[in-house]
Amino acid sequence: MKMKRLTARKLFALAAVCALLGGMMAVEYYLPSQRTVSAQTPVTNFAENPPEISSMTATALSAPTTAGNARLTVKFAAGSGVGSQITVRIDDRDVLLRDDGLGGDPSAGDGKYSGVIQLDFNALAANQSRIDRLNNPKQGSDWDVLTAESSMTSFVADDSGTISDGGEESYEEPQVEPTPTALEASGDGDAMFAMDSAMGGGGGSTTVDVTAFSKRAQVGMKRYQKVNYSGVQPGQTVPLFRIGTSNSIDPEKSLLVRDLSVVQDASRTFNPCTNTGTPMGKWTFGYLMTQLANQSQTGIDPRDFTRQWLNKWLSSQTVNGFTTAARLRMQSIILDPWEAASGGPGQPLDLSKAPFRLLAIVNRIDLRRNNGFGGRDAGEGRFVFNAIDRRGGGCATMQFTVIFEYGIDRQGNAVRDWARQWYDLSSLSFGPQFNAALEAITEQFAAAGAAPTRPNGSALNQLRTNEIALVLGTPSTDDDWQLREFRLFADGQPDAGQLRMVTVKLTPDTSRLAADTTARFINHKTQLILQERHTVPEIWEAANFLGGFSDVRNLSNAFPPDSNAWRDGPTVTITNREARHKFSLNTCNACHTTETATIFTHVKPAPFGTVAGLSGFMTGIDVVDPVDGAPTRRFDEFERRALDLDQLVNLPSVFQVNHQRAPMTH
Numbered sequence: 001m002k003m004k005r006l007t008a009r010k011l012f013a014l015a016a017v018c019a020l021l022g023g024m025m026a027v028e029y030y031l032p033s034q035r036t037v038s039a040q041t042p043v044t045n046f047a048e049n050p051p052e053i054s055s056m057t058a059t060a061l062s063a064p065t066t067a068g069n070a071r072l073t074v075k076f077a078a079g080s081g082v083g084s085q086i087t088v089r090i091d092d093r094d095v096l097l098r099d100d101g102l103g104g105d106p107s108a109g110d111g112k113y114s115g116v117i118q119l120d121f122n123a124l125a126a127n128q129s130r131i132d133r134l135n136n137p138k139q140g141s142d143w144d145v146l147t148a149e150s151s152m153t154s155f156v157a158d159d160s161g162t163i164s165d166g167g168e169e170s171y172e173e174p175q176v177e178p179t180p181t182a183l184e185a186s187g188d189g190d191a192m193f194a195m196d197s198a199m200g201g202g203g204g205s206t207t208v209d210v211t212a213f214s215k216r217a218q219v220g221m222k223r224y225q226k227v228n229y230s231g232v233q234p235g236q237t238v239p240l241f242r243i244g245t246s247n248s249i250d251p252e253k254s255l256l257v258r259d260l261s262v263v264q265d266a267s268r269t270f271n272p273c274t275n276t277g278t279p280m281g282k283w284t285f286g287y288l289m290t291q292l293a294n295q296s297q298t299g300i301d302p303r304d305f306t307r308q309w310l311n312k313w314l315s316s317q318t319v320n321g322f323t324t325a326a327r328l329r330m331q332s333i334i335l336d337p338w339e340a341a342s343g344g345p346g347q348p349l350d351l352s353k354a355p356f357r358l359l360a361i362v363n364r365i366d367l368r369r370n371n372g373f374g375g376r377d378a379g380e381g382r383f384v385f386n387a388i389d390r391r392g393g394g395c396a397t398m399q400f401t402v403i404f405e406y407g408i409d410r411q412g413n414a415v416r417d418w419a420r421q422w423y424d425l426s427s428l429s430f431g432p433q434f435n436a437a438l439e440a441i442t443e444q445f446a447a448a449g450a451a452p453t454r455p456n457g458s459a460l461n462q463l464r465t466n467e468i469a470l471v472l473g474t475p476s477t478d479d480d481w482q483l484r485e486f487r488l489f490a491d492g493q494p495d496a497g498q499l500r501m502v503t504v505k506l507t508p509d510t511s512r513l514a515a516d517t518t519a520r521f522i523n524h525k526t527q528l529i530l531q532e533r534h535t536v537p538e539i540w541e542a543a544n545f546l547g548g549f550s551d552v553r554n555l556s557n558a559f560p561p562d563s564n565a566w567r568d569g570p571t572v573t574i575t576n577r578e579a580r581h582k583f584s585l586n587t588c589n590a591c592h593t594t595e596t597a598t599i600f601t602h603v604k605p606a607p608f609g610t611v612a613g614l615s616g617f618m619t620g621i622d623v624v625d626p627v628d629g630a631p632t633r634r635f636d637e638f639e640r641r642a643l644d645l646d647q648l649v650n651l652p653s654v655f656q657v658n659h660q661r662a663p664m665t666h
Contacts, residue, residue, distance in 0.1 A: 046370065046373035046374065047369045047370055047371075047373050047374040047375035047376075048369055048370075048375070049533050050370040050372070050373045050657075050658075050659070050660065051076045051077070051080035051081060051082050051086075051373075052076060052077035052080055052660075053074055053075070053076055053077070053657070053658040054075045054076065054077050055074075055075045055239070056072065056073070056074050056075075056239070056240040056654070056655075056657075056658065057072075057073045057237050057238065057239050057240060058070045058071065058072055058073070058117075058119050058121075058237070058238055058240055059071045059073065059235065059236065059237040059238075060121070060232045060233065060234050060235065060236055061116070061234060062234040062235060063234075065116060067116040067117075067118075068116045068117045068118035068119065069118055069119060070116070070117055070118070070119040070121075071104065071114050071115070071116055071117075072090075072095070072097070072114060072115055072116070072117045072119070072654060073112050073113070073114045073237075074097055074112070074113045074114075074657070075111055075112050075113070076111070076113065078111075082113070084098065084099050084100040084108070084109075085097065085098045085099070085100060085113075086113065088115075088372045088373060088657050089371065089372055089373075089374070089411075089412060090117055090372065090653055090654050090657065091117070091118060091412075091413060091652075091653050091654075092412040092413050095115045095116070095117055096115050097113035097114060097115040098113060098114065098115065099111065099112060099113045099114075103115075104116065117654060119652060119654065120652060121229045121230065121232045121238075122229070122230055123652060124227070124229040124240075124652070125228075125229035125230035127243075127650050127651065128208075128226060128227070128229065128243070130245075130248075130650065131208065131243060131244065131245045132205065132208075134245045134247040134248055135245055135247060205226075206225060206226055207223050207224060207225055207226065208223070208224055208226060208243060209221055209223050210223070210224060210243060211639075211643075213640055213643075215532050215582075215660075215662070216585075216635055216637070216640060216662065217633045217634060217635060218634040218635070218636060218639070218640075219634075224241060224243075227239060227241065240654065240655065242647060242651065242655050242658065243647075243651075244643050244644075244646040244647035244650065244651070245643070245646055246638075246639050246642035246643050246646060248423075248426065248642075248646045248650070249423070249426050249642035249645055249646055250425075250426040251638040251641070251642055253425045253426045253428070253430075253434070254363060254422045254423055254425045254426045254642075254645060255362070255363050255422075255638060255641050255642060255645070256360050256361075256362050256363070256603070256614070256618070256638075257360060257361045257362075257425075257438065258359060258360040258361075258603070258611055258612045258614075259430050259611070260609070260611060261430045261431065261434075261435070262361065262430065262434070262435055262438065263283070263357075263358045263359060263360065263361070263612075264277070264358075264608065264609075265277075265281075265283070265435050266278060267281060267435075268281040268282045268283040268284075268435065268439065269281050269283050269284055269358050270284050270286075270352065271357075271608055272341070272353045272354065272355055272388065272390070273388065273390070273394075273395035273608065274608075279352035279353075280351065280352050282439055282442070282443065282446075283358055283361070283383070283439075283442070284352075284354065284358070285351075285354040285356035285358075285385055285402075286302075286351030286352050286353075286354045287351075288383060288404055288446060289302050289305060289306045289351060289354070290302040290351060290448075291446055291447055291448040291458065292305065292448075292456060292458050292460060292488070292499075293305035293306075293456065293497075294448040294449065294456045294457050294458060296448070297448070297449070297456065297457050298456050298497045300456075300497050300498070301348075302351060303348040303349045303350075303351060304348075305497075305498060305499070306349055306351060306354075307335075307348075307349055308495075308498050308499070309486065309498070309499040310330060310334060310335060312486075312499075312501055313326065313327045313328075313330035313470060314326055314328060314330055314331060317501050317548070317549070318548065319501055319502060319503055319547075319548025319549065320503050320509075320538050320544050320546055320547070320548045321544035321548075322509045322511075322544060322547060322548040322549070323548075324482070324484075324548065324549045324551075327470035327471065327482075328470075329469070329470045329471070330470050332391070333387075333389055333391060333398070333469065333470065334355060334387060335349075336391075337355065337389075337390035337391050338350075338353065338354070338355055338390070341353045341355075341390065355387060355388040355389075355390045356385040356386065356387055356388060356402065357385060357386055357387075357388055357397075357606075357607075357608060358383065358384075358385055359384045359385060359386055359401070359603050359604075359605070359606065359612040360382075360383075360384040360603050360612055361381075361382070361383055361384075361438065361442060362381070362382040362383075362384060362603075363379075363381060363382075363422045363641075363645075364379045364380040364381070364382060364405075365378055365379040365380075365408070365415075365418065365419055365422065365644070365645060365648065366379060366640070366641050366644045366645075366661065366662045367379035367380050367661055367662055368408075368415060368659070368661055369661055370656070370657070370659050370660075370661065371410075371411055371412060371415050371656055371659075372653075372656050372657035372658075372659070373657070375411075376409065376410070376411045377407055377408055377409060377410065377411075378408035378409075378410035378414075378415045378418045378419070379408055379661075380405050380406055380407060380408060380461060381406045381408060381441070381442060381444075381445045381446075382403055382404060382405050382406065383403070383404040383442075383446070384401060384402075384403050384603045384612075385401065385402045385403075385404075386398060386399075386400060386401050386402075386605035386606070386612075387400035387401075387402070387467075387469065389469075395607070395608065396607075397605050397606060397607045398467070398469040398605065399467060399468045399469045399481075399600075399601075399605055400465070400466070400467035400468075400469040400470065400605070401465065401466045401467070401601055401603065401605060402463065402464075402465050403463065403464045403465075403466075404446075404460065404463055405460070405461050405462050405463065405464065406445040406446060406450070406458075406459040406460055406461060407445075407451070407459050407460075407461040408444075408445055408459070409451060409459070412653070413653060415648070415656070416648055416649060416653060416656075419645055419648045419649050420649050421437075421440075421441050422441065422645065423645055423646075423649045424437070425437060425438065425441075445459045446459075454488075454490075455488035455489055455490040455496075455497065456488050456490070456497055458488060460487075460488055461487070462485050462486065462487050462502075463485070463486045463487075463499060464483065464484065464485050464486070465482075465483065465484045465486075466481065466482075466483050466592070466600065466601055467481065467482060468480070468481040468482070468600070480551040480552055480553055481551070481552035481553075481592075481600045482549055482550065482551050482552070483504060483549065483550040483552070483588045483589070483592070484501060484504070484549050485501070485502050485503070485504050485505070485549075486499040486500060486501055486502065487499070487500060487502050488500070501548070501549075502548075503538065503546045503547060503548055504546075504547050504548070504549060504550045504588050505536070505546075505588075506534075506535070506536050506586045506587055506588075507536065507546070507547045507550050507587040507588045507589065508521075508536060508540075508545050508546060508547055508566075508587070509544065509545065509546070509547040509548070510547065510550065510551045510589065512545060512547075513564075513566060513567075514566075514567050514568065514569060514570075515569045515570075516569030516570060516571055516572040517540060517541050517543070517545070517569070518566060518569065519568055519569040519572035519573065519574050520541070520569075520572055521536075521540055521541075521545075522566075522574050522576075522579055522580060522583050523572070523574060523575050523576075523579075525579075526575070526576045526579045529579045529582050529583050530576070530578060530579055530582060532582055532586065534583070534586075547588075550587070550588035550589045551589065552564055552588075552589040552592060552593055552600060563594070564589045564590050564592075564593040564594045565584050565590050565593075565594045565595060565626045565627050566580065566583055566584035566587060566590055567580060567584070567627045568580075577625075577627075577628055580627065581595065581625060581627075581633075584627075591617075594626040595623070595626060596615065596616070596617040596621070596623060596635060597616060597617070597621055597623045598615040598616070598617055599615075601615070602614065602615040602617055602618055603615075603618075616635070617635045617637060618636075618637045618638055619636070619637075619638055620634075620635070620636040620638070620639065621634075621635055621636070622634050623635060640662075
């Protein structure tokens, strides 16, 4: 491979771990009250969309000061919208980064922002050694197979260099050896690099291999020369590489917990079919609904709260001008058997007998905003249930999942502390100790009063449903899977405090699928879409656009393979094909089908006694572009999320300044 010779100065601007190739554009936010395109106002929100960072280095000071022991130098990508100064939060204190030639900044206007921080160089060295140990050949751990399946096979053997004395030595820059998707194909340089899970070499190796991610897609690998962090002398400059390893994480314990010893723990869950377990246990559907209603604060009876939510399937619902028909089988399949178990027709629903089975408890810390630029959250914590058909006293699994998605209110180092609680679960064996530790985590977001300033005092961000079980049962215009979203509000409306149906995010109404208006939108927003920083407005081209629900064509009814993919309109072609894919991937319906080769659910409904299955998108899969037939893209959410969690826990907090959160909303 042809390699480019670079000076040390240029190396750090171009070959840092988070090499971000594209310039950031201001994100356009669309408020519900904005009814025309002309009313939209670009807003820069660095917590939501942080400026892209090309490189970070640290120079050891000749003597520590009250501000720290190292000068951090950050180079932002061109067009990032950063002025001559910017304040970031590192280790729970504000750090002023400046490019004005003042306060120790070496040169004004050179695009390099500097400030003094406290940095533990020995900790960086220890982390590098830790990764070496974990990436030695593994000894048959429980999660080897999943990790091995997602490992990449191609890499570049050339070494990069490290600056030892700030001189002008030349170094070879490692290039990404692409898998079927290349960074340049998307125009998206936002790449996260982490040690390849399969890399060995032990402590004697001089290089580390890293797997490159562009948002969710694996795009190749790089090899870097190790940095001698433990030998840094005053005046020396070293690169700050955002490295990590997935081998420290058991995804089945720290990311998505579905082991039967957990989801059927008799002291925390309940089986309404056999009347075994703990009614209203901490991980039951009834308990969670009771906490959402929070009757002591709101005065809302949780039984009425639950019924009002379910009644939304019994009549047509209109959201943002789009109407979905009633799905009347809600009455016969869910409500009638539940009423029967509660004492008879019309009786209040006995929440302890809720016909729902826990499938998984999920850590979505990867959804966190950038805390270095003012974000105040640590992503989400989730519970996934599937409905049970109790008609005739049976216990049939329904293709109907319900996901409780809670926001985690944390800031600064508290985000890392939250991450470590999930991380530490990997070291525990399944059993009473594991379940007690997990309950201590879930109660922090699921219990009533977890978010005192939010509606009902609940931390719930949204509740989502995915189902086809309530359709008529014969091919019809209603024979689609359907996704709905519900949120709590405290706005004085008649349904305040209840679950209100709202728009599905980043997803136009299904009537806009394969439409010229959507193709024009994608062409107009190409750069933001390539960076996966776009929003989808309620109104586009003076017409309702954002969907109030998302219908997914049932592929068993012989629809074409690309029927749920967002694609060209009849007369308007989407110019950038990677933008087509990224727009489509971030919609509800295409993410759950054609763009990820998934049959609707990523966590599969399963009967009691059976572990829920997972989609290939979660465990590792290669997907051919469903519209164009090329390229082939690699997805592996377990690998991506594990790398992110490992980095968050084990790297100094300065690295969170260049965190780019996962764009998906589902």
